[in-house]
Structures are given as C-alpha cells and as structure tokens.
Amino acid sequence: MTETAEAHSPTGSVRVLLAEDQGMMRGALALLLGLEPDIEVVAQVARGDEILAAALDSAPDVALLDIELPGRSGLDAAAELRARCPGCRVLILTTFGRPGYLRRAMEAGARGFLVKDGPVEELARAVRRVLRGETVVDPALAAAALSAGPSPLTRREADVLTAGADGSTVADIAHALHLSESTVRNYLSAAIGKTGTRNRTEALREARSQGWL
Amino acid sequence: MTETAEAHSPTGSVRVLLAEDQGMMRGALALLLGLEPDIEVVAQVARGDEILAAALDSAPDVALLDIELPGRSGLDAAAELRARCPGCRVLILTTFGRPGYLRRAMEAGARGFLVKDGPVEELARAVRRVLRGETVVDPALAAAALSAGPSPLTRREADVLTAGADGSTVADIAHALHLSESTVRNYLSAAIGKTGTRNRTEALREARSQGWL
DNA sequence: GCACGACCGTGACATTTGTCCTGCCCAGGA
DNA sequence: TCCTGGGCAGGACAAATGTCACGGTCGTGC
Structure with a gap:
C-alpha cells in the first residue's frame, strides 16, 4: 500500500x-x-x-x-x-x-x-x-x-540583533529587552564577531541572509 | 472615437x-x-x-x-x-x-x-x-x-544613504562615491536631520518607507 | 547682479559604538 | 566533582559616528 x-x-x-x-x-x-x-x-x-x-x-x-x-x-x-x-x-x-x-x-x-x-x-x-x-x-x-552548519548565534545574541534592526540605540535595546547596556553591547560584539562583520548592520545582514533570525 | x-x-x-x-x-x-x-x-x-x-x-x-x-x-x-x-x-x-x-x-x-x-x-x-x-x-x-509632499532629500543625500544601506562605514561610502569622509558625514547628518531620526539606520528606514530612495 | 540652493570640503567636538577583561550565577555533561 | 557554555553585568578604552560652524564653487531664477 x-x-x-x-x-x-x-x-x-x-x-x-x-x-x-x-x-x-x-x-x-x-x-x-x-x-x-x-x-x-x-x-x-x-x-x-x-x-x-x-x-x-x-x-x-x-x-x-x-x-x-x-x-x-x-x-x-x-x-x-x-x-x-x-x-x-x-x-x-x-x-x-x-x-x-x-x-x-x-x-x-x-x-x-x-x-x-x-x-x-x-x-x-x-x-x-x-x-x-x-x-x-x-x-x-x-x-x-x-x-554552512547551524547558526553560531545564541538565542540572546539573535534577540539583541533583531531588536536593533530598526536603528534602535543600545539604550533602546537594553530597555526593550530588560537588559543592561553593557550586556547589550557584549551580545552585539559577540554577534559581530561570530558573523565576521564590522558592525551591527553588517552582522544583521549576514545573519538574515543565512536565515539565522 | x-x-x-x-x-x-x-x-x-x-x-x-x-x-x-x-x-x-x-x-x-x-x-x-x-x-x-x-x-x-x-x-x-x-x-x-x-x-x-x-x-x-x-x-x-x-x-x-x-x-x-x-x-x-x-x-x-x-x-x-x-x-x-x-x-x-x-x-x-x-x-x-x-x-x-x-x-x-x-x-x-x-x-x-x-x-x-x-x-x-x-x-x-x-x-x-x-x-x-x-x-x-x-x-x-x-x-x-x-x-506627504515630495522628498526633502537632495540627490546626493539619497545617494549617500543608499550607499550606506549595507552597513558600509563612512570610509567605504566616501571611497565608493569618490567623496571625502567629511562630505559623507555632512550628507548623512543632513539626511538624519531631514528625516527627523537619530542615526543613519533610522534615516534609511524612514526614507525607504516614504519611497524617497 | 544677486540670492539661493545643491554640491564639496575642513576641522573641532561630543556622543555612540565596538572591544576586551573582569566577575558572578546557573545548568548540564564528563 | 570539575569544567564548559550560556546568561548577565561593570569598567576602561579606542574607533566610528553625528553635529556644527565655517568656507568655497557652481548653476538657476528673479
């Protein structure tokens, strides 16, 4: 059958x-x-x-x-x-x-x-x-x-990246996600490093194009 | 007829x-x-x-x-x-x-x-x-x-904004458009002012959503 | 001719962003 | 048990970004 x-x-x-x-x-x-x-x-x-x-x-x-x-x-x-x-x-x-x-x-x-x-x-x-x-x-x-392998980004790194997609400042993201500004900068820096890019905009593009968000 | x-x-x-x-x-x-x-x-x-x-x-x-x-x-x-x-x-x-x-x-x-x-x-x-x-x-x-009225952005302001859409740095944009870095920053600043936003990412979003690019 | 605006540039300055190092807590695996 | 990795945070620092004031050249229109 x-x-x-x-x-x-x-x-x-x-x-x-x-x-x-x-x-x-x-x-x-x-x-x-x-x-x-x-x-x-x-x-x-x-x-x-x-x-x-x-x-x-x-x-x-x-x-x-x-x-x-x-x-x-x-x-x-x-x-x-x-x-x-x-x-x-x-x-x-x-x-x-x-x-x-x-x-x-x-x-x-x-x-x-x-x-x-x-x-x-x-x-x-x-x-x-x-x-x-x-x-x-x-x-x-x-x-x-x-x-390509799976996404190298942790849950929070992806969160912070997407929260900043609209041009939000570090302070905005921190407020929206109930984090400290230091933490936000750390996650952003990590995401930039893992994507091999130079700033959050490039990191976002790369992560998006890979389907990591 | x-x-x-x-x-x-x-x-x-x-x-x-x-x-x-x-x-x-x-x-x-x-x-x-x-x-x-x-x-x-x-x-x-x-x-x-x-x-x-x-x-x-x-x-x-x-x-x-x-x-x-x-x-x-x-x-x-x-x-x-x-x-x-x-x-x-x-x-x-x-x-x-x-x-x-x-x-x-x-x-x-x-x-x-x-x-x-x-x-x-x-x-x-x-x-x-x-x-x-x-x-x-x-x-x-x-x-x-x-x-809404027509676009408030000049040709160059729009150019610089789009050239930076992919996360390019000021230096990148300057090189791509054959401008000095100072000029690029001035155009960017003007575009941010005219769109009533806080940084280039927000300016880009606003300009895009208005169909100014 | 003159005013205006787009275009291009400089320099100084404050703010934001990104990096690096440190530390703490907690869960799960060896 | 120790070790690792994720989550969270602080501080110090360099680099990038954004602002402002200024000066200059063009062309267009009044």
Whole structure:
C-alpha cells in the first residue's frame, strides 16, 4: 500500500491549504492550483496564526506555507502542524533560499522547500511529489545548507540583533529587552564577531541572509 | 472615437508586457491574465533593463511593471517607455504602497498604480481601465502621497544613504562615491536631520518607507 | 547682479559604538 | 566533582559616528 492512498481524500483530489500574506500572490497561486484537475485549494489564509485553525478545520493533505508571515512564522506553524495535524504534509514556499531557513524547515518536519523563483509549473509538481511521500528540495540549496552548519548565534545574541534592526540605540535595546547596556553591547560584539562583520548592520545582514533570525 | 479603439490592436485583444523579477509571481500573473479572453501576454521580462527592448519588439498596449527590479528601476523604465514607446500605457504593480513611489510613478507618466495586496481580480480590471484611458489609483494612497509632499532629500543625500544601506562605514561610502569622509558625514547628518531620526539606520528606514530612495 | 540652493570640503567636538577583561550565577555533561 | 557554555553585568578604552560652524564653487531664477 502506497503512502499516497493513505493521504489522499477519497475523491482522488489533493486538498491544499495555502498560507501567503501577499493578496495577489495568494489569489494567483490559488487559481493556478485550482486549475489542475487533481488539486483542490480548500483553505487560504493570510496570517501565520490562522494556519492551525484552518488546517484543523479543512484537513488538507498538503499545507503550502510562506515563511515570513504576520502573526507567526511559517516555520513555527510547520512544527505545530506536525504535532497537531499529522496527516498534513508541509511544503514551504519562500522568497529567499536561505540555508538556515531550509535547515529549520526540515527540523520542523517540512516535506519540501520551494523558492518563489523558478517556474510556476514546479509548484503543482512539488505538491504531487510531496503527497507521494517524496522530499522536495533543490539539491544545490541542500548542499549549501549542510555545508554552512547551524547558526553560531545564541538565542540572546539573535534577540539583541533583531531588536536593533530598526536603528534602535543600545539604550533602546537594553530597555526593550530588560537588559543592561553593557550586556547589550557584549551580545552585539559577540554577534559581530561570530558573523565576521564590522558592525551591527553588517552582522544583521549576514545573519538574515543565512536565515539565522 | 474612443481612446480604446486607438490603443487596441486590430484583433481586439489587449497586448500586455509583464515585468516582474520573481519567477513564480511572473508565471502566475501571466497565466492568469492569459486566461482572460480579451487579454494576451505578449512579453515577459525579469529585469528592468530588458523592458524597453521587449516593448519595442512586441508593441504592447499595456506594460505591467514592478518597481524593484534588477538592472533598472521600473520607475525609470516607465519614463523611458513614455518617451520611446508612446502608444504603450504603463501600469505599475508593486509590493509597497509608498507615497513617494506613487508620486514618482505619476511623474514618470504611469497611468495606474496597483499594490500586490488586494484581490487578483483587480489586476485584469485595472489593465482594462488603463486601456480605456482611465487612471487607476487607490484613493487613500493618492491622498497620502499628496499630503506627504515630495522628498526633502537632495540627490546626493539619497545617494549617500543608499550607499550606506549595507552597513558600509563612512570610509567605504566616501571611497565608493569618490567623496571625502567629511562630505559623507555632512550628507548623512543632513539626511538624519531631514528625516527627523537619530542615526543613519533610522534615516534609511524612514526614507525607504516614504519611497524617497 | 544677486540670492539661493545643491554640491564639496575642513576641522573641532561630543556622543555612540565596538572591544576586551573582569566577575558572578546557573545548568548540564564528563 | 570539575569544567564548559550560556546568561548577565561593570569598567576602561579606542574607533566610528553625528553635529556644527565655517568656507568655497557652481548653476538657476528673479
């Protein structure tokens, strides 16, 4: 007995949940997938914190999740789905092929990782492959993710870095995180050192591009 | 005689050029527009510097342009099309409804300005309205753009700000722009003052959110 | 001609940022 | 048990950043 048979709804049509914040993108993808004879979009959400409820409600076979969503990260939602909605396979669909994103997606139990570049046809193909139990990942990206290793930043270092992303001063960050200014400077210095950069702005860029935040 | 008749190709089908860097988005929109019986996508490009050539080649009625494109800004391309391809109406399609973007789009001769939020149906509707000679702009956004006034930053202030966006030091910027470090600091200070912010990072954020860069 | 503003530069100065070293507490592993 | 690593904090110091006052050159417009 194949995995496909288990996962399929009896009608033979793949039930897909779509989570994507940009309205036009969401609508376009939904319409597109809906055109495929064997695919049916049963739920659409624009926020990360609406994913779980929608999934429990509509029991999709595949959840197509953007990562950067308002309310809750698609990666967090993926982990949640894994626990609360085991029949549902997660396929991550993201703008950025950051090594750290891929790593975290896999750790969260995602079955596939797709970048928003590349042709649209890949989307339906990936949905079907994931449903068949295959794992869908760009090999080059996978290699990069493996070779890069996990994030060298500690939880607090990442916190401080993101808290300063908007141009906040050391004092601002210290206040926001209930830390002393000395501590903030120490974390920032550590983050700068670990990223091999020269200041917090560069450190932030590097950490972001690696998917460490 | 209506404007529509002038602009239309004889077949009665609207010829559309699509410029959008994200592959999946581009493909999805092209497919979608292609589904409309009266619309035909005659050219697709992923870079800003390919727009003009493609337009001259395919003579579209409407050019659907993203703003943030590699190679050349969609806004610059719009101004170019206005001069070299007068029969072609420009419809800007962008992620961010920044007041300054709208202002510059209109100054560049765009006939419409659409944000990527909002439903997909708006897209085909906007294409048709632009072709009929109407101007398509979200009224709330238009009001914001008008009330905000034009950018207070001079060309050089904007240059220096963007050159420092990646965390470059004063010395880096000075070298990149062939300026003295003192001059760079003066421009930076001016930009910080005009944006009412406390440092270059905040100034950059503010200038970006206003569409001044 | 003159005022104005954009452009470019200098130098001095105060503040912020980044580095390094020290110390303490606590949890988990060898 | 000791050792290590994370979290937190203080202090001293050098470097980068931001401010200000000043001077000069252009072009545009009144």
